[in-house]
Amino acid sequence: AKITFITSDNETIVAEANSGSVMELAKDNNVNGIDGDCGGVCSCATCHVHVAAGDFDKVGAPGEIEADMLELEDNYNEHSRLCCQIDISDAIDGVTLHVVN
Numbered sequence: 001a002k003i004t005f006i007t008s009d010n011e012t013i014v015a016e017a018n019s020g021s022v023m024e025l026a027k028d029n030n031v032n033g034i035d036g037d038c039g040g041v042c043s044c045a046t047c048h049v050h051v052a053a054g055d056f057d058k059v060g061a062p063g064e065i066e067a068d069m070l071e072l073e074d075n076y077n078e079h080s081r082l083c084c085q086i087d088i089s090d091a092i093d094g095v096t097l098h099v100v101n
């Protein structure tokens, strides 16, 4: 799947992978603002993104633990996800994610 990241300083990075998590893909491509401090176990929220409005249905809603984490974040909104919890598959091909710092 091809994923477009837009950083808070408006850099656009297009990256592609077939498996793993979106957080890992972002790290592999040096996407600024995705730190992944907890290694992808849903406990640090340094992988927060806002899914582009038209893409949210493709990506889907957060799970319960993830939603609890997100609600504590300053920039939480209805399109928030922790991208370590998004698995890469064809289902999310073409989505755009705005990095939240």
Ligand code: FES
Pocket (backbone or CB within 6 Å): 023, 035, 036, 037, 038, 039, 040, 041, 042, 043, 044, 045, 046, 047, 082, 083, 084, 085
């Ligand atoms: Fe820590 Fe996603 S990498 S919550």
